[in-house]
Amino acid sequence: MFNKKRSLAAGALAVSAAVVLAGCSGGEPEAGATYDPDEKVTLDLAFWGNDVRAELYNEVIAAFNEEYPNITVNSSFLDFPAFWEKRQTEAAGKNLPDVMQFDYSYLRQYAQNGLLLDLEPYLGSVIQTEPLAQNILDIGVVDDTTFAIPTSTNAWGMYTNPVLIEQAGVEEFAGGSWEDYTDWMADVTEASGGSFWGGSDYTGRIQNFELQLRAEGSYLFSEDGEPGFDEERLTEFWESGQRIRDGIGVPQQRVEEILPLSPFDTAIAASELTWDNFGSGYLGNLGEGYTELGLVAPPVTEEGAKDLYLKPSMLHAIAANTEHPEAAATLVDFLINSPQSGEIFGTNRGIPASETALEAADLDPLSQQIADYEASIADRLGDAPPVPIVGFGTLEEKFRLLGTELNFGTITVEDAVSQFFSEMDVVLNQ
Template sequence: MFSKKRLAATAAVATSAALVLAGCAGGGGPEAGATYDPDEKVTLDLAFWGNDVRADLYNQAIDAFNEEYPNITVNATFLGFPEFWEKRQTEAAGGGLPDVMQFDYSYLRQYAENGLLLDLEPYLGSVIDTEPLSENILGIGVVDDTTYGITTSTNAWAVFTNPVLLETAGVEQFAGGDWEDYDDWIGEVTTAGGGQFWGGSDWTGRIQNFELQLRSEGKNLFNEDGTAGFDEDRLKEFWESGSDIRDGAVVPQQVVEEVLPLSAFDTAKNASELTWDNFGAGYLANLGESYTELGIVAPPVTEEGAKDLYLKPSMLHTISAKTEHPEAAATLVNFLVNSPEAGSIFGTNRGLPASETALEAADLDPMSQAVKDYEESIADRLGDAPPVPIVGYGTLEEKFRVLGTELNFGTTTVDDAVTQFFSEMDVVLNQ
């Protein structure tokens, strides 16, 4: 049986929302590893976020599951992403979470540390097949030394490029290099674009690029114990590194605001964008029929040989700590993650399948194949996933983004931005 262990963490950090959740944690659940009679009729509730397309795929997967496990009835419900988490919050407060849940990485620590999720360790290697899942992928669902989630699909940080704009500009694909090389390439494309399009966005406005540089230095953005892996001087250095490109090389913030809710990249205002590699299909759809492909290359290098990149879960599956049927729930999770049937049905709707058996069965379109090839190409830069995000990470990610837009607008200084971010971080980390 596989068991992914980490160093024990110190006291958990909790938001007011987490404190509400804590009130219903613990008690009432079955013993870990409890079995069920394969002839017993069992009903499980399954909840996921998505749309009608994903709902149809889940219905197909449940039908396939029932062919193998006719005694397990699965009642599935879905909502949009914000509504999904609002409902989980209400259910958690009342002690009634669904048996099996599609889960977002940013909520994993909050729910796990408040005793709301089932410890999956007793089922790994038995009910849940771990052979098709790498240790890096299995480690993604670990909080405080315990596995609470199984990754369904992965993505990695990447640079998307627009081949049509690059051809128009007469500039070759970004050939790799450090951040200064990337800045130079952005400037070259912007000059050729003549004010019609730009080489890229201000990459210092994304906290993930800061994390990438910190990982190159052997640090985390946030450590397992909830402390920050950087100080004011390091953040100041990062934001100051964008001063030159903000002076005309990157797309102006006003243009970015004008195309919202789309981005500068999927409105053909930018020739490149640093983001998660599962955004490709959405970009292609928004760019229109004249686009059949996008370029996808590795982000700039901070330190040669560093394991700065990692696989992030597009989503996970978790089980309620209070489920009355833990082994049946684990059986459903295994099917949704590992089975060839699920791989064939979902394809890349949930992201690039994390399981080798599911991935082999998936019918990959050209963009999905490009993402698969990309993730294989960065194997030598892939390190262990960082600690599961701290409670309140989403708030800090958004604050970082907002300050980045203000820097690009020129309405704040780097010093003021650093002060504001650390003030916000102090509140999040110490409440």
């Protein structure tokens, strides 16, 4: 049994120390702060991305200023790792930007340390909630309080390569159990004559384990950081991948040779289970000769189970240290809900979570395919799990590394399970 400590231990995650310092020192805006539409206000906006996304933000800010000429928005961007390194430093000094593009994996840590503004007073008034489904709004909730609003959504799915499937002379995966999927992979691998494989060992991804646990009525981790599985269940999961590791899936040595690309990116695997917003990257990497991909639902563990869920591609949050909370909330609403935002950004940030933004977006064929896919799995969509525990990224990476060792044959399932539970013991602060 794991007893997660309420206080966050320094070292549980790389960013913990800086964030805890800020959380312990206050920085909440004064109660009753109001927004004067005639007052000149300046807001800092930070996001991760590249020059293309930066130009889109500039266009959206220009549209925002047409409606709110009194609010000056100073934007800045970095790549993803550098973005969070800078946030750590700012958090320690209680000087976070007013509005931030936010990642799901950091939400609990920043929220629980008092670094993010409680958005509840602005929901339904400054920040429109009608265009956002309740299960989407719930994604930004930590400890019964809304701290962030999803900008866009994605869901777990299976991409398939129609070119390889045609070459193999097999049909598209028609759905079924995990064993059915393994059988399908075996058919593709055999039919290819050694030139490509049906897929990779899906037991190396913690999300596939989560999918099975959710179908069984359990979870990876509870709100309090309690695991929803034991050693026996993890052993069963990793043992289920042995057939794939015995020759059905891409050999690990081949996987290592093509890094940082994946077997699916390089057309040596006919399928890959992943988040549905990876599609454009796949098409770009596959290159000439690829104009479309297959996108189907993952295998089924239990018929009728609500095992899938919508995850935010990203969110927007407001710093607790902002001096202009209502103006910041006005900007967040525009970035998420406005038709101008949907029209300008399109799917650059993922499929828009807001109906008003989505209706205004011009979806390319792949984006429309993803939107249609998310609509097609509505019957399998359940409530999103709690916001990831502090340290989830560490455990996800450990899971992946152990999966790699299993594929190399350098570790037994028993040892892999033991190592993962030892890592959990450290991360969850027993």
